[in-house]
Amino acid sequence: MRYNTETHDQAKAQDYLHYLCTELPNRRTGSAENRAATDFFAATVEQFGFRIERSQFSCIDWNSEGATLEVDGKRTRVHVSPYSAGIDVQAPIIRLASLEELASSELHGRIALLAGELVKEQLMPKNFPFYNPEHHREIIAMLEQKKPAALIAATGKDPQMAGGVYPFPLFEDGDFDIPSVYITDVEGERLAALEGRIASLHIDAARIPSTGFNMIARKGNDKTLRLVFCAHIDAKEGTPGALDNAAGIVTLLLLAERLLDYSGEQAVEIAALNGEDYYAASGEIQYLKSSLGAPGDILLAINIDGAGYKDGRTAYSLYGCSDKLTHQLKTIFSGYPDLVEGPEWYQSDHSLFIQQGIPALAFTSDQFDALWSEIAHTPDDQPHLVSIQKLISLSAALHDIVLNADRFLTEGDR
Ligand SMILES: [Zn+2]
Numbered sequence: 001m002r003y004n005t006e007t008h009d010q011a012k013a014q015d016y017l018h019y020l021c022t023e024l025p026n027r028r029t030g031s032a033e034n035r036a037a038t039d040f041f042a043a044t045v046e047q048f049g050f051r052i053e054r055s056q057f058s059c060i061d062w063n064s065e066g067a068t069l070e071v072d073g074k075r076t077r078v079h080v081s082p083y084s085a086g087i088d089v090q091a092p093i094i095r096l097a098s099l100e101e102l103a104s105s106e107l108h109g110r111i112a113l114l115a116g117e118l119v120k121e122q123l124m125p126k127n128f129p130f131y132n133p134e135h136h137r138e139i140i141a142m143l144e145q146k147k148p149a150a151l152i153a154a155t156g157k158d159p160q161m162a163g164g165v166y167p168f169p170l171f172e173d174g175d176f177d178i179p180s181v182y183i184t185d186v187e188g189e190r191l192a193a194l195e196g197r198i199a200s201l202h203i204d205a206a207r208i209p210s211t212g213f214n215m216i217a218r219k220g221n222d223k224t225l226r227l228v229f230c231a232h233i234d235a236k237e238g239t240p241g242a243l244d245n246a247a248g249i250v251t252l253l254l255l256a257e258r259l260l261d262y263s264g265e266q267a268v269e270i271a272a273l274n275g276e277d278y279y280a281a282s283g284e285i286q287y288l289k290s291s292l293g294a295p296g297d298i299l300l301a302i303n304i305d306g307a308g309y310k311d312g313r314t315a316y317s318l319y320g321c322s323d324k325l326t327h328q329l330k331t332i333f334s335g336y337p338d339l340v341e342g343p344e345w346y347q348s349d350h351s352l353f354i355q356q357g358i359p360a361l362a363f364t365s366d367q368f369d370a371l372w373s374e375i376a377h378t379p380d381d382q383p384h385l386v387s388i389q390k391l392i393s394l395s396a397a398l399h400d401i402v403l404n405a406d407r408f409l410t411e412g413d414r
Contacts, residue, residue: 029278030061030210050217083174154188163377225299232276248304254395301353309365315342
């Protein structure tokens, strides 16, 4: 029996959010707190009568005590690129600001200071399967071929890929073996004046083999097309990840409780995916390999990421949905005043399904730009920015999707 009262949901949602962000503020994939978060998700949905698949994968965790750079007797602290290997090296600095300069320079035994067009965007990890532009791969391949002793990236901001942080890490790649640090573009200009001098760079960091889990909860009849509700449970290192994406997980847990007494035929899957903010997206790859099944088995995939921001409304966007499905969903959402249709975006787990040709629906906040350029991936992504009320309302809308799913297909699609 579920106590379906507003106060009950409020208290539950607060508890979940508090637990994830305050008790487990380091939910990076591969960390102990990440495993505690996935265990918590599994134990909670099991209470609501879901069958659970624990899907394990290999990943690396990473530990760093920081880095220092010393030139001309002046020592400064610099940021270590996430997943960088450690090093202790003394070598001359060479500044590179373009692919041409990179191509024509001898880098062996030097520390390369990267600036200009080389540092405009965060470089995609070399083995990242879903999106990897040619010019990123070119820079990485050339660096690997030229083998500098270490790299210093002088960066600005890249809200698209790196969220609100300044400077941003140019490299975040456990498969890229050249040790690296990053500094602001302003510090980079100062350092550029010291080109040719010998620098001492000390990076204290280690990669640690680890494991993570996707937790996939199921109810209903396996033989029907599935509704998949997902949200990523991992967070970037250095952020409690309240909006990105504890809020999404809280919403899934509220939905799971709404389905406590569910005995319908419709197959429902609630998945905590584990790697949206991890360089290798290992949880997502694992899901594709061992949990997704045939794309034709999924009726609709629903992803929540960055939803519930205290200001504005919750924005939904539809991808590859039939006219009938679109109409049905919009009819449901018209009953929820805090839901509004927003622009398409692709930087989250709904892309996984879209790329398989599966109809998808994504929820985020309509204050998307402010959220991603100022808050996401920073220490400021705190629980007080989350509207519990919006998460409760969203979980009710998701519940309506389950209850109305038999209207989503035209005869003959079944
Ligand atoms: Zn996210």
